[in-house]
Amino acid sequence: MLPHRKTPETVMARLVMKFGGTSVATVERIRNVARHVEREVKAGHDVAVVVSAMAGKTNELVGWVKEASPLYDAAEYDVVVASGEQVTSGLLALVLKDMGIPARSWQGWQIPIRTSDAHGSARIDGVDGDGLAAGFARGEVAVVSGFQGVHAPSGRIATLGRGGSDTSAVAIAAAIGAERCDIYTDVDGVYTTDPRIVTKAKRLDRVAFEEMLEMASLGAKVLQVRSVELAMVHKVRTYVRSSFDDPASPQAGTLICDEEEIVEQQIVTGIAYSKDEAQITLRRVADKPGVAAAIFGPLADANINVDMIIQVVSDDTTTTDITFTVPTADFDRARTILERARDQISYASLQGATDVVKVSAIGIGMRSHAGVAAKAFRALADKGINIRAITTSEIKFSVLIDAAYTELAVRTLHSLYGLDKA
Amino acid sequence: MLPHRKTPETVMARLVMKFGGTSVATVERIRNVARHVEREVKAGHDVAVVVSAMAGKTNELVGWVKEASPLYDAAEYDVVVASGEQVTSGLLALVLKDMGIPARSWQGWQIPIRTSDAHGSARIDGVDGDGLAAGFARGEVAVVSGFQGVHAPSGRIATLGRGGSDTSAVAIAAAIGAERCDIYTDVDGVYTTDPRIVTKAKRLDRVAFEEMLEMASLGAKVLQVRSVELAMVHKVRTYVRSSFDDPASPQAGTLICDEEEIVEQQIVTGIAYSKDEAQITLRRVADKPGVAAAIFGPLADANINVDMIIQVVSDDTTTTDITFTVPTADFDRARTILERARDQISYASLQGATDVVKVSAIGIGMRSHAGVAAKAFRALADKGINIRAITTSEIKFSVLIDAAYTELAVRTLHSLYGLDKA
Numbered sequence: 001m002l003p004h005r006k007t008p009e010t011v012m013a014r015l016v017m018k019f020g021g022t023s024v025a026t027v028e029r030i031r032n033v034a035r036h037v038e039r040e041v042k043a044g045h046d047v048a049v050v051v052s053a054m055a056g057k058t059n060e061l062v063g064w065v066k067e068a069s070p071l072y073d074a075a076e077y078d079v080v081v082a083s084g085e086q087v088t089s090g091l092l093a094l095v096l097k098d099m100g101i102p103a104r105s106w107q108g109w110q111i112p113i114r115t116s117d118a119h120g121s122a123r124i125d126g127v128d129g130d131g132l133a134a135g136f137a138r139g140e141v142a143v144v145s146g147f148q149g150v151h152a153p154s155g156r157i158a159t160l161g162r163g164g165s166d167t168s169a170v171a172i173a174a175a176i177g178a179e180r181c182d183i184y185t186d187v188d189g190v191y192t193t194d195p196r197i198v199t200k201a202k203r204l205d206r207v208a209f210e211e212m213l214e215m216a217s218l219g220a221k222v223l224q225v226r227s228v229e230l231a232m233v234h235k236v237r238t239y240v241r242s243s244f245d246d247p248a249s250p251q252a253g254t255l256i257c258d259e260e261e262i263v264e265q266q267i268v269t270g271i272a273y274s275k276d277e278a279q280i281t282l283r284r285v286a287d288k289p290g291v292a293a294a295i296f297g298p299l300a301d302a303n304i305n306v307d308m309i310i311q312v313v314s315d316d317t318t319t320t321d322i323t324f325t326v327p328t329a330d331f332d333r334a335r336t337i338l339e340r341a342r343d344q345i346s347y348a349s350l351q352g353a354t355d356v357v358k359v360s361a362i363g364i365g366m367r368s369h370a371g372v373a374a375k376a377f378r379a380l381a382d383k384g385i386n387i388r389a390i391t392t393s394e395i396k397f398s399v400l401i402d403a404a405y406t407e408l409a410v411r412t413l414h415s416l417y418g419l420d421k422a
Numbered sequence: 423m424l425p426h427r428k429t430p431e432t433v434m435a436r437l438v439m440k441f442g443g444t445s446v447a448t449v450e451r452i453r454n455v456a457r458h459v460e461r462e463v464k465a466g467h468d469v470a471v472v473v474s475a476m477a478g479k480t481n482e483l484v485g486w487v488k489e490a491s492p493l494y495d496a497a498e499y500d501v502v503v504a505s506g507e508q509v510t511s512g513l514l515a516l517v518l519k520d521m522g523i524p525a526r527s528w529q530g531w532q533i534p535i536r537t538s539d540a541h542g543s544a545r546i547d548g549v550d551g552d553g554l555a556a557g558f559a560r561g562e563v564a565v566v567s568g569f570q571g572v573h574a575p576s577g578r579i580a581t582l583g584r585g586g587s588d589t590s591a592v593a594i595a596a597a598i599g600a601e602r603c604d605i606y607t608d609v610d611g612v613y614t615t616d617p618r619i620v621t622k623a624k625r626l627d628r629v630a631f632e633e634m635l636e637m638a639s640l641g642a643k644v645l646q647v648r649s650v651e652l653a654m655v656h657k658v659r660t661y662v663r664s665s666f667d668d669p670a671s672p673q674a675g676t677l678i679c680d681e682e683e684i685v686e687q688q689i690v691t692g693i694a695y696s697k698d699e700a701q702i703t704l705r706r707v708a709d710k711p712g713v714a715a716a717i718f719g720p721l722a723d724a725n726i727n728v729d730m731i732i733q734v735v736s737d738d739t740t741t742t743d744i745t746f747t748v749p750t751a752d753f754d755r756a757r758t759i760l761e762r763a764r765d766q767i768s769y770a771s772l773q774g775a776t777d778v779v780k781v782s783a784i785g786i787g788m789r790s791h792a793g794v795a796a797k798a799f800r801a802l803a804d805k806g807i808n809i810r811a812i813t814t815s816e817i818k819f820s821v822l823i824d825a826a827y828t829e830l831a832v833r834t835l836h837s838l839y840g841l842d843k844a
Contacts (some may be wrong), residue, residue, distance in 0.1 A: 027489040061509065067449040068513045069520035076519070079512035079527050083505040087483065090501035091490045097498070098491035105501050109531070110577055155532055 014136070014178040015045040018146065018169035021055035023184055023243040024088050027095070034095045035247035036184070037141060041101055046136035048176060050146040050169040051092055053084025074119035078148070078159045082108070085145035085165075093143045103141040106132065109157065113149035113168065121161035124149060124168075124230075127175035136176075144172060163224035170227045174234035181236050182253075183223065184243035189254035190215065190222050192419040193271040197407050200420040204269065205252070208259040208364050209235075211269050214396045218360040219274030223256075231256060259364055267365035267372060268417035271410050277307065277358045278331035279388060279400060280338070284319040284348035294345045295322065298337050304330040308358070308389040308400055319348070323389055325400060328354055356388060357406045360398040361413050373397040379416050385409055436558070436600040437467040440568065440591035443477035445606055445665040446510050449517070456517045457669035458606065459563060463523055468558035470598060472568040472591040473514055475506025496541035500570070500581045504530070507567035507587075515565045525563040528554065531579065535571035535590065543583035546571060546590075546652075549597035558598075566594060585646035592649045596656035603658050604675075605645065606665035611676035612637065612644050614841040615693040619829050622842040626691065627674070630681035630786050631657075633691050636818045640782040641696030645678075653678060681786055689787035689794060690839035693832050699729065699780045700753035701810060701822060702760070706741040706770035716767045717744065720759050726752045730780070730811040730822055741770075745811055747822060750776055778810060779828045782820040783835050795819040801838050807831055 017040065019033050033049070040047050053061075061081050065072050089105035096103035108115075111131055115122035132142045146165025151158045160167055166183060173181035188203060190212065195201040207215070209232035216225045222240055231238045241253030259265070285291055299306055309324040326334045335352055338345070366372050373392055380387060380399065385408065389400040401409055414420060439462065441455050455471070462469050475483075483503045487494050511527035518525035530537075533553055537544035554564045568587025573580045582589055588605060595603035610625060612634065617623040629637070631654035638647045644662055653660045663675030681687070707713055721728055731746040748756045757774055760767070788794050795814055802809060802821065807830065811822040823831055836842060 027486055030490065064449055064509070064513055065516060068452065068516040071520070072516050073519050076512045076515045076527055079515070079529075080509050083508045083512075086505045086508070087486070087502050090498045090505075091486055093498045093501070094487060094490040094494050097495050098493075105498055107501075107579075157529075 013045050014176050016048045016169050016173040016178045016181040018050040019184045021052040025055035030092050048142040050144045051088040052146050052165045057084040078119045078157045082148040082157045085147050089143045089145040102139050105143045107145050108148035109150035114152050115149035115158040117151040119158050122158035124171045127171050129175035166224045166227035170230045170236050173236045182239045188242035189240050193414050197410050198414050204254050206255045206262045211362050212256045214362045215272050218272035220272050265365045267369050268361045268363035270362050271413045273359045275357050276328050277325045278328045279353040279356045281323040281351040282347040285322050286346045287320045298341050304334050308391045310389040355403045357403045358398050358400050359409045362396040364395050366395050435467050436598050438470045438591050438595040438600045438603040440472040441606045443474040447477035452514050470564040472566045473510040474568050474587045479506040500541045500579045504570040504579045507569050511565045511567040524561050527565045529567050530570035531572035536574050537571035537580040539573040541580050544580035546593045549593050551597035588646045588649035592652045592658050595658045604661045610664035611662050615836050619832050620836050626676050628677045628684045633784050634678045636784045637694050640694035642694050687787045689791050690783045690785035692784050693835045695781045697779050698750050699747045700750045701775040701778045703745040703773040704769040707744050708768045709742045720763050726756050730813045732811040777825045779825045780820050780822050781831045784818040786817050788817050
């Protein structure tokens with residue numbers, strides 16, 4: 001849907017740089033961002049900078065919205081909240097011009113970034129890169145308000161939801177055929193696992209799109225899932241790097257790219273974990289056709305995502321035990337729905353657990369290596385860790401375990417797949 | 423330039439309501455504004471509400487702009503500052519919807535309110551009333567961000583400068599053919615003079631456009647001069663009233679209207695005064711052709727408005743003394759310019775005074791009454807007040823006096839023309 005114009009002669013030098021709320025929290029911080037931009041301009045890039053609202057501003061605006069109307073209208077919410085990015089884009093353009101760097105700010109409706117009308121969590125339908133390109137031709141840095149677009153038929157402002165600025169940045173990179181999309185963040189890249197749990201965790205130089213998508217989906221919080229999906233579809237090389245670097249001597253980050261760009265592929269690239277899972281077990285469900293539909297149909301109708309599913313024959317052979325996971329936020333709702341549907345499903349009892357964690361290993365190398373998961377199951381069993389459920393896909397596997405064993409399991413897998421080494 | 427559609431059958435019920443920054447300073451204050459709107463909706467009006475930024479917000483935004491770039495780019499200033507009204511418009515729409523009143527917010531670019539590209543003090547070129555009218559047809563209150571528009575050729579946000587929201591309100595009233603434009607303010611109307619100086623000052627029920635224009639130009643701060651000009655050109659009946667009234671029982675204000683609507687015309691309607699005047703006297707200027715051009719040409723080139731001019735033959739008959747006034751803010755600049763041009767002009771000395779005040783009497787009745795000003799000169803002389811300069815026009819006269827006599831002069835004229843009476 002997004003136009004992906006690539007004319008290598010003219011666009012190889014285009015770069016998108018994205019800075020989040022803490023990087024633009026004050027005018028002084030914005031000045032630091034401008035120095036990063038200055039470096040890339042001097043290196044010969046045509047630069048589009050995507051900015052978030054100053055840290056704290058979005059919360060202030062959302063607070064007013066809720067005070068004005070607890071059950072607020074989403075379109076008006078967008079009008080109020082999108083003003084935060086508007087302020088930052090103007091201020092960064094001002095600072096750049098003050099430093100002698102030609103620049104102009106762009107709001108979502110000016111580019112335009114066309115979106116759906118799902119106000120508050122709109123989807124990007126397309127980005128017109130022509131206006132930005134004309135600005136580059138005039139030698140201008142384009143300073144773009146992240147997180148926002150316009151629903152063209154109504155002409156109304158629409159925001160993209162939490163983390164939407166990453167998605168804005170990738171969509172703009174695709175539209176202008178940028179060589180790279182640099183996401184400046186409060187960490188210096190993507191790690192083999194959470195460094196707070198495993199001190200030996202290493203920054204990865206390169207991660208394949210597919211791997212990053214799994215990592216983001218499985219709990220790594222560096223990038224929003226949507227922005228990675230978009231980067232993968234449009235093959236936007238996305239570079240996660242630190243905004244706290246000295247602009248004069250930036251450090252290396254992590255490049256998220258096509259797997260063809262990754263010379264030495266690891267079997268397992270990273271270990272992720274997510275505490276945002278809750279387990280539900282239905283005991284002695286009648287083992288008859290249509291029972292899965294009776295259980296999962298009502299949950300799907302209520303927009304509850306079911307993730308891991310495991311079915312075990314129970315003591316007698318006419319019933320089974322069915323275990324599955326739902327997002328923790330939907331746990332109570334799911335339980336209520338299943339209790340109401342007890343007669344249709346026919347089960348003996350419902351057991352729930354929220355003190356569980358999903359630990360996952362991700363790596364495109366799994367495609368060509370058998371027995372990767374089996375090795376993990378053995379290693380976890382050796383440590384006395386009970387596996388409640390398992391899911392696997394082509395490039396990852398996940399196990400559901402007691403939350404108390406989170407750190408032990410992550411460390412065990414990190415060592416097992418050789419990620420502790422330099 | 424502004425389209426003035428009048429189809430009495432459909433538009434007689436249209437009303438514009440404008441609220442300034444102190445009226446929308448908090449969500450609670452915005453709720454009070456919504457109750458005023460509710461009253462007019464229940465009375466059967468199609469309502470467009472024009473709002474300013476929450477009190478203090480514009481100053482915060484301007485502060486950031488100046489911190490970002492002392493010699494800031496005006497177009498980016500507009501981007502940052504216009505966000506303040508955007509927030510208020512969204513919040514008021516939210517509160518109205520929460521009260522069950524259909525509403526939607528409109529930014530300048532959405533209507534659009536087309537402006538010149540004089541960023542920071544743009545002129546309104548036209549307002550398209552079609553979108554607002556379609557909203558009325560759907561039963562919606564239109565909540566419009568004041569102070570802003572869009573320069574259509576560039577698609578960039580432009581602000582109208584100080585007090586621009588009054589101008590927005592009048593322009594929208596003209597575009598939708600509103601029956602009336604209600605300006606809610608911190609005073610309950612236009613007074614015969616400043617009540618802080620003359621306790622007997624009375625609220626006027628009606629003031630003619632021409633009178634209001636003179637009053638605004640001469641120091642009455644109730645309305646911006648530009649908004650009165652626009653109201654006069656498009657014959658927009660403008661009602662100045664208090665935003666502190668109980669929304670359930672609003673009090674009377676002052677209607678600014680065509681003089682045909684004013685049954686009993688007074689000779690003098692009001693007494694205004696302005697301390698924003700400085701006096702410059704050039705002594706012993708060579709009395710020869712071209713000397714006026716030598717003095718006032720350079721001042722005009724520097725965009726300095728010269729107001730009162732008086733020329734007195736000096737002791738010898740080959741030279742004259744020339745006295746005139748300039749805005750206090752331009753006083754130093756004017757003096758520098760004149761000192762540099764001393765040789766071309768040829769004068770003996772330059773004397774300046776900033777401790778002066780211009781006191782004016784305004785009334786459309788002066789047109790048909792002679793000797794109105796002469797009576798004032800006598801009354802002021804009787805009180806020992808020295809008149810430094812005089813200007814008169816068809817419906818007003820002004821005298822320049824020592825600032826120390828301000829209150830005495832205003833009170834003297836207020837009594838003289840019978841304005842003390844109930």
